[in-house]
Amino acid sequence: MIVEKNNAKYDLSVIVIFYNMRREAKRTLFSLTEAYQQNTEDISYEIIVVDNGSTQPLDKTWVESFGENFRYVYFDSKSPSPCASLNYGAQIAQGDLITLCIDGARIFSPGIVYYSMLASRIYKNPFIYTLGMHIGHKPQNYLAEENYSQSDEDLLMDSVEWEHDGYLLFDLSSVALSSGKGYFSKLLESNCMTMLRSTYQKMGGFDERFKSAGGGLTNLDFFNRANMMDDINPVMLLGEATFHQFHGGTATNVPLKDHPWEKMAEEYQNIRGKPFESYFRFPTYLGDIHPKCYRILNSPAENP
Numbered sequence: 001m002i003v004e005k006n007n008a009k010y011d012l013s014v015i016v017i018f019y020n021m022r023r024e025a026k027r028t029l030f031s032l033t034e035a036y037q038q039n040t041e042d043i044s045y046e047i048i049v050v051d052n053g054s055t056q057p058l059d060k061t062w063v064e065s066f067g068e069n070f071r072y073v074y075f076d077s078k079s080p081s082p083c084a085s086l087n088y089g090a091q092i093a094q095g096d097l098i099t100l101c102i103d104g105a106r107i108f109s110p111g112i113v114y115y116s117m118l119a120s121r122i123y124k125n126p127f128i129y130t131l132g133m134h135i136g137h138k139p140q141n142y143l144a145e146e147n148y149s150q151s152d153e154d155l156l157m158d159s160v161e162w163e164h165d166g167y168l169l170f171d172l173s174s175v176a177l178s179s180g181k182g183y184f185s186k187l188l189e190s191n192c193m194t195m196l197r198s199t200y201q202k203m204g205g206f207d208e209r210f211k212s213a214g215g216g217l218t219n220l221d222f223f224n225r226a227n228m229m230d231d232i233n234p235v236m237l238l239g240e241a242t243f244h245q246f247h248g249g250t251a252t253n254v255p256l257k258d259h260p261w262e263k264m265a266e267e268y269q270n271i272r273g274k275p276f277e278s279y280f281r282f283p284t285y286l287g288d289i290h291p292k293c294y295r296i297l298n299s300p301a302e303n304p
Contacts, residue, residue, distance in 0.1 A: 012045040013093035017082040018104035019052045024245045029066045031108040039114040052085040080213035083206035099194040102219050106242035110166040115237045116194040123233035127226045129190035130237040132176035134244045139177050153246045169243045170292035182296035186280040189223045192242045209271045216264040224279040238287030
């Protein structure tokens, strides 16, 4: 079904959450500019940058210098969890379609905006997402065990002209542990999820009972709940990804032996009344397969 546009100010609102990420924000925000995102000439989209109570906030003038469609909001939720900030971003969004990025340390690949919009015009009630990658030759939990640092990452990223061709980041990156072996895996989550704002509101948004730093398992919980909706159309964007920068993240940038999974799982059980279990529906696959993605596509599909 082709979905007609209505009278919203924008086709799409991209909501990105930051907490003390001045270094990472520069790359993430650049990856959302009209100069970087491809085939967006006929797409109107805004970027809502929500600073979740940072002790070192981003500069509003600097953020909005990336383009007229960039909007900066400082939102102190009084919690290390990004849930309330995501819900606030959705509340002030001026697009009928919203993209949710819980972690502002993630660089977007160049086709995400275009293919998200394309999918939204094919399906009546889409749930569009893509793969999570970590910058580095292995997932960053393993790199943390090798004393990998932001300086190492800066040197790695300076080795390619990714600003001119964002798909070069696939050469520098590895598949995130929550993304299995790649596109055809049973993902636990995505850090770039797009849906109708009305669907988000129907779901109740992100559950603000998740109070852990980084939200604990809230992103996995949201991914589950979206997939459980009977009338949802899951769509995986092939050939696209988000690329996580090393920033001292609560779960992604610590050695596995120090991973807070047990505490996050305990919080989940207290909220949901049952142990965490992933719920995954195999999606429709949509996208243009860039040659840099071939090695990920070679991973076999998992059985339903």
